[in-house]
Structure formats: C-alpha cells, structure tokens
Amino acid sequence: MKVGILNGLWFPEEIGSGELAMHEYAKILSQKHVVHAFACSARDCVEKVNERFTIHRYSFPASFFHEFPRAKYQYKIFSAFNLLLNHRTINKIREDFRRCKIDLLQVCDGALSEGSLLTSSSLSKKLELPFLLYFLGPIFSTGKFLPYGPFTAIDFVSKEMLVKRANRMIVVSSFMKAELTSRWKIEEEKVAVIPVGINVNEYSISMLEGSRVLFAGRLESEKGIKYLIEAAKMIPNDFELLICGSGGLRHLILDIAKRNDKITYLGYLPREELIRLFSSVSVFVCPSIWSDPAPRAPIEAMASGVPVVSTNVGGIPEWVPDGKAGFLVPPRNSKALAEAIIMLLENEKLRRRMGSYGRKYVEENFDWKRGKKVKRVMDVYEDVLNEERRCA
Numbered sequence: 001m002k003v004g005i006l007n008g009l010w011f012p013e014e015i016g017s018g019e020l021a022m023h024e025y026a027k028i029l030s031q032k033h034v035v036h037a038f039a040c041s042a043r044d045c046v047e048k049v050n051e052r053f054t055i056h057r058y059s060f061p062a063s064f065f066h067e068f069p070r071a072k073y074q075y076k077i078f079s080a081f082n083l084l085l086n087h088r089t090i091n092k093i094r095e096d097f098r099r100c101k102i103d104l105l106q107v108c109d110g111a112l113s114e115g116s117l118l119t120s121s122s123l124s125k126k127l128e129l130p131f132l133l134y135f136l137g138p139i140f141s142t143g144k145f146l147p148y149g150p151f152t153a154i155d156f157v158s159k160e161m162l163v164k165r166a167n168r169m170i171v172v173s174s175f176m177k178a179e180l181t182s183r184w185k186i187e188e189e190k191v192a193v194i195p196v197g198i199n200v201n202e203y204s205i206s207m208l209e210g211s212r213v214l215f216a217g218r219l220e221s222e223k224g225i226k227y228l229i230e231a232a233k234m235i236p237n238d239f240e241l242l243i244c245g246s247g248g249l250r251h252l253i254l255d256i257a258k259r260n261d262k263i264t265y266l267g268y269l270p271r272e273e274l275i276r277l278f279s280s281v282s283v284f285v286c287p288s289i290w291s292d293p294a295p296r297a298p299i300e301a302m303a304s305g306v307p308v309v310s311t312n313v314g315g316i317p318e319w320v321p322d323g324k325a326g327f328l329v330p331p332r333n334s335k336a337l338a339e340a341i342i343m344l345l346e347n348e349k350l351r352r353r354m355g356s357y358g359r360k361y362v363e364e365n366f367d368w369k370r371g372k373k374v375k376r377v378m379d380v381y382e383d384v385l386n387e388e389r390r391c392a
Contacts, residue, residue, distance in 0.1 A: 001381065002034040004102035004129075006093075010039035010055055017296030018136035020271070021196040022108050026053055028374050036100045038093055056096055058089045097129070104381055106132045130384045133166040135176055136196065138293055160184060167384045170377065172196050172294040173315030179291075194376050195319065197368035198299055204279040205305035205359060208351050211239035213341060214281040214306075216274060216297050219247035224287030224311065229253075230334035231287075232262050235342055242281065244269045278304035282351060283344050286310040286320075289331040294319070299366050302326075302358030307351055309340040319366075325358035 011023035026035045030053035041057035048054055097105075163169065163184055169191045171177050177191050217223050225243070232241045243253055244266040257265035269277065278284070284301030286292075291314035298308045298320050308326030310316050322328040327343070329336035344351050363370055 001378075001385075002036070002101055002103045003029065003381070004036050004038060004097060004100065004105045005108065006038045006105065007108040008040060010037055010041075010057065016137075017196075017294070018108060021136065021198075021296065022134075024197070024199060024368060025374065025377070028368050029053075029378075033378075034100075036096070036102065038096070040089075044092075054100075056093075058092060102129060104132060104385060105129045106134050108134045108136050130167045130388045131165060132380070132384060133162060133169040135169065135171045135180070136294065138291070167387065168192070168380055170194050170380060173318050175291070175315040175318065176293045179293075192376070192380050194373055194380075195366060196294060196296070197366050197373045198296070198303060198362070200303050200359075200363050200367040200370070202275055203300065203303040204276075206279045206281060206355065208282050208305070208348070208355055210282055211345050212242060212281040213239060213283045213285060213345075214242045214244075214277065214301070215285050215287075216244045216269075216277070216300075217286070217295070219243075219245050219249040219253055221249065222288065222290040222292075223247075224289040224331065225249060225253065227289070227332055227334045227337060228285055228287045229256060229263070231337035231341065232260070234335065234338035235262070235345075237262065239341075239345060240264060242266060242277070244274065244277065275300070275304075278306060281306055283341055284308050284326075285337065285341065286316070287331070287337055288313055288316065290314070292316055298326075299362055302355075303362045303366075305355040305359040307344050307354035307358060309337060309344070321357070321361060325354055325361055 005022065005026060007019065007022065009019060011019045022037075026037055027049065029035050030050055033052065035053045037053075037055045039055065039057055041059060043057070043059045045057045046054060047057065163180070163186060169180065169186075171180060171191060171193055172195050174193050177188070177193050180186065180191060181188055215225065215228055219225060228241070239262065241263045243257070243263065246268040250267075253263075254265050257263045266277075278300055284298065284306045286295055286298045286308065288295065288311050293315045295310075295316065298310055298316070301308050302320070302325050308320050310320050310326065310328055311331040312322070312328040313331050317328060320326055320328060327340040329340055344354070366373075368374065
C-alpha cells in the first residue's frame with residue numbers, strides 16, 4: 001500500500017507532540033508499506049528517511065517567513081494557508097501525488113492546519129483518492145486559551161466540510177470522539193479511537209531519588225503553569241521545580257526563576273536531552289486547565305517510571321490512571337497540586353509503586369510495537385479501501 005500523509009509542518013522542523021508521533025508512526029509503517037509525507041517548509045526539498053519513507057517539503061511565500069521568523073503560531077498559520085494561497089504549491093503537490101501513485105491520503109490535524117486540511121480535501125477529490133482525517137490535537141480552537149482566536153470561524157467551517165467529506169476519522173482519545181460526534185451528526189462507527197504511541201525502549205527508568213519535580217511543555221496559559229508556580233510556594237524548601245519548554249510565557253518564567261531558588265528554568269531542550277531528564281526526576285506535573293485532548297509528556301514520564309500529577313480535563317484521565325500511575329486533581333487548584341506533589345515526594349514507596357505501574361501501563365497501551373497501534377490504523381485504511389472498491 002502507498003500512503004500519503006499531509007500535515008502543515010513535519011518533524012524536525014516542527015517538534016510538537018503530534019508531529020513527532022506521526023514521524024515515529026510513519027517510520028514504523030514504512031517497514032511494510034510505502035509512505036510519502038507532504039508538508040510545508042521554508043524551502044522545497046525531498047528527504048529520504050529510508051527506502052520506503054520519503055518526506056516532501058514545499059516552500060511557502062518568503063515574505064511570510066521573513067516577517068515572522070520567530071513567531072511559532074504565525075508560522076503555522078501561514079505555512080498552512082500557503083497551501084490555499086500558493087497555486088504553485090498546490091499544483092506541485094498534485095503532481096507528486098500522481099507521481100507517487102498514492103492509494104490513500106491521510107491528513108493530520110495539528111494545532112492550526114485548516115489550510116492544509118482544505119487543500120487535502122480538494123486534492124483528494126480531484127484525484128479520486130480515499131480521504132482519512134487523523135485528529136492529533138484539539139478539534140476545535142476556542143479562541144479563549146489558544147492564541148489564534150480570530151481563526152475560530154475558519155476552523156469550524158473548514159472542519160465541518162472536511163468531516164462530511166472524509167471517508168473515515170481517527171482520534172486519539174474517547175474525549176475527542178465525543179466532542180466530534182456531538183458537534184456534528186456523525187456515525188460513531190466512522191470514528192476510530194487509537195491513542196498515539198511512543199518508542200518505550202528509548203526511555204530509561206528513573207531511580208526516583210531526590211526531590212526533583214519536572215514540567216515539560218509549551219509555556220502558554222492553557223497549560224496551567226501559573227497554578228504550578230503557585231503550588232511550588234506551598235511545598236517545603238527541600239525540592240526543586242524544573243521547567244523546560246518555550247512559548248509566550250517564557251520571559252515571565254525566566255524572571256520568576258531568577259527570583260525563586262526552588263525553580264530552575266532550563267529553556268527549550270533537544271529531544272534527546274529531554275528524554276534523559278525524564279529519567280532523573282521523581283515527579284512529573286502536567287497542570288493543564290483546558291480540555292487537553294492528548295498531551296504526550298505524561299506518557300513519556302510514565303515510560304520513564306515517573307509518577308504523574310495532572311488534572312482531570314480533556315483526554316488526560318484516559319491516559320493517566322488516577323491513583324495508580326499518579327494523581328489527577330481539579331484544574332486551577334494550586335493547593336490540590338501541591339498536596340499531590342508533597343504526597344509523592346514524602347512517600348518513596350508510593351512513588352516507586354506508581355512509577356512501576358505507569359511504566360507497565362505505557363508498555364501495554366502506548367508502545368508503538370507492543371500495542372499493535374500501527375496494525376489498528378492499517379485496519380482502518382483497509383476498511384476505507386474496501387469501501388471504495390465496493391462503491392467503484
């Protein structure tokens with residue numbers, strides 16, 4: 001089978017959890033099938049990952065790239081909408097689809113990829129390709145926490161059109177499926193729930209020694225970092241809060257860290273360093289205050305045998321077993337965060353029990369190889385192609 005995967009951006013130019021998960025997935029899929037990934041970039045290029053996996057990158061208007069060289073969300077907006085605005089890009093992708101003889105097109109919905117989604121729908125229709133939607137991130141942008149609120153109307157209209165056009169959809173949590181089916185009249189059988197995976201063997205198990213607490217993620221208000229910092233004030237002095245990541249609150253976090261001996265800001269870390277960091281801490285905290293559909297970091301922490309303190313919002317309760325791999329607390333509750341962190345720091349036996357359970361849970365449910373996730377996605381592919389053959 002020859003599978004085409006279209007996204008606004010692609011790893012490593014974009015290293016969000018969705019892009020990283022798709023890159024890992026595509027590499028595993030390419031062991032038995034031919035995979036062509038299509039994404040925007042600062043320049044046109046073709047990258048051969050292996051004999052069966054090729055990444056096609058397409059440039060978008062240079063003026064946009066130079067105008068917003070450091071602004072991540074503007075970069076995403078224009079990289080996505082370039083697929084609508086730049087006819088040369090559309091024609092080039094169409095030509096590459098034909099040349100690669102794609103059997104099925106899968107489009108991944110990142111944080112802001114409406115443009116690429118619309119284009120994929122148009123291209124698949126013109127080329128008579130079966131079309132699959134893979135929702136990895138938030139299905140609907142609320143405009144309240146996410147910084148691209150002005151695009152909420154475009155987000156809703158484009159996705160409504162796409163949902164009706166798609167042969168099938170994949171989401172990564174039951175929360176996302178309920179959100180999708182409740183907004184539009186969609187048969188539940190049309191939506192498959194398949195959580196993303198990780199390569200568990202990449203993660204060493206933490207010794208869970210000391211009192212180091214880690215937050216890793218985007219430094220934006222919806223991630224609840226404000227409440228974690230408030231919680232840090234309630235925790236005894238013999239602990240250290242490590243914060244790594246980048247985003248709109250970076251400078252604020254940097255300033256707070258300079259004035260607080262408990263907090264260390266590590267900035268953005270390359271993926272290899274972040275994986276090593278997971279194995280050196282005792283507790284991981286994910287204090288999201290929005291309907292986070294599928295955060296990757298708690299899964300990585302559990303893969304490292306680290307207990308997790310998070311909030312009971314969005315898809316998190318499906319991924320972090322409360323009371324077994326860690327604790328889930330109400331959002332926007334600094335006191336509850338602090339109490340859960342203190343409980344784990346002061347009870348080594350509890351820490352180790354929850355860390356061990358989390359590692360086993362990830363091995364059984366999130367490992368790309370052991371969890372047969374790729375096979376489940378392939379089963380959806382086969383269903384779509386079989387339906388197309390019956391209708392032909």
